[in-house]
Amino acid sequence: MTIPAQAPSGRLLPLLLGTGGLLVLGGVALFWLASAQNQPQTEGAVPVTVTATACEPMAIEVPAGPTRFLIRNASDRPVEWEILNGVMVVAERENIAPGFSSVLSERLKPGVYDITCGLLSNPRGTLTVLATAESAAETAAPPLRELIGPLSERKVQLMKAAGKFARATQALEQAITAGDLAAAKTAWMRAAAEWAGLGTVAPQAADLQNRIAPQAAWLAGRETDPAFTGLHRLEYGLFARSSLAGLAPVAAALTKDATAFQSRVKAFDGTPAGIAADAARYARSLSDAIAAGNLAPYAGEDHLLLAAALDTLDRARAVLDPLLSAADPAQAVRVTARLAAAHAAAAAVPLDRQANAAALAAAAEALAGINATLGLEP
Structure with missing residues (x-):
């Protein structure tokens, strides 16, 4: 004999609804946490915006040592952003899609560098890296x-x-x-x-x-x-x-x-x-x-x-x-x-x-x- 299904009792219904709500909230929280963990680490990063014609700002100053740059592409085509020492590329981030951002982490030595700003025909900006006590000690250290x-x-x-x-x-x-x-x-x-x-x-x-x-x-x-x-x-x-x-x-x-x-x-x-x-x-x-x-x-x-x-x-x-x-x-x-x-x-x-x-x-x-x-x- 088939036993007919019964609806939840009046006392169980609020409990079930409450449990379901907690599960939904928990799922949302886990999704948010996972998404946050997958985001690039931008805290403390130096912001740089690459437009169709230039960088904003065109002049940047940072202390020597580890530095993070948050590069945002505000142009209408993929861009690359480079740090140049003369004709040498010190660091770069390529193929940043329009509307997207990318984080570049680099350990920089004291000096004045050029930065590229999208198209090769665009003017270059300037990155000044200031010496610190730590960087001076590194410079004095002999190679192994x-x-x-x-x-x-x-x-x-x-x-x-x-x-x-x-x-x-x-x-x-x-x-x-x-x-x-x-x-x-x-x-x-x-x-x-x-x-x-x-x-x-x-x-x-x-x-x-x-x-x-x-x-x-x-x-x-x-x-x-x-x-x-x-x-x-x-x-x-x-x-x-x-x-x-x-x-x-x-x-x-x-x-x-x-x-x-x-x-x-x-x-x-x-x-x-x-x-x-x-x-x-x-x-x-x-x-x-x-x-x-x-x-x-x-x-x-x-x-x-x-x-x-x-x-x-x-x-x-x-x-x-x-x-x-x-x-x-x-x-x-x-x-x-x-x-x-x-x-x-x-x-x-x-x-x-x-x-x-x-x-x-x-x-x-x-x-x-x-x-x-x-x-x-x-």
């Missing part, structure tokens, strides 16, 4: 003798990579001059991969970097802008338009810039702290770029470029691994595992951009912790 070997090894790696890039651009120019579209596409992929392998040192020559690989989104006229040069201009012609028309002078200029870049790398005097710091910065930059989907916007060869980029991060890790393993074996294992996870994400087909961005961000975090462990920063 044990890091001379890794520093020399890393420089040799980068010099060889710069030579490969210069030769790859020469082959690309020859294919374009010969009128061979298929060969030019193959040569472009080789040159682009070699350039991706130089991502840790490229910001040290920001003037050349802006000619070798400017993104169309960074330029007022996009693909039609006269400053749209180098690898991406060739990529646009070869892959988006399947044409060699007008590419010969672009390829010749790229070869010239690649040769100049090779000379810069030879003359570049790195620092022990720069090995890990540059690798961490590059991993963060890659994370931003792959999330926006513009490593190879016209050729669609993101797998190839990611693999080359991760190889150079691995080489940077490897030269420091003996010292890191001795100082903190668990951290050495963690750095290796994070990079292995990034390699696995990059090899997946189809490419999951969000998974790659997350893996690269995790690798960047691990790489960024190396210097403190090795005593290269307080």
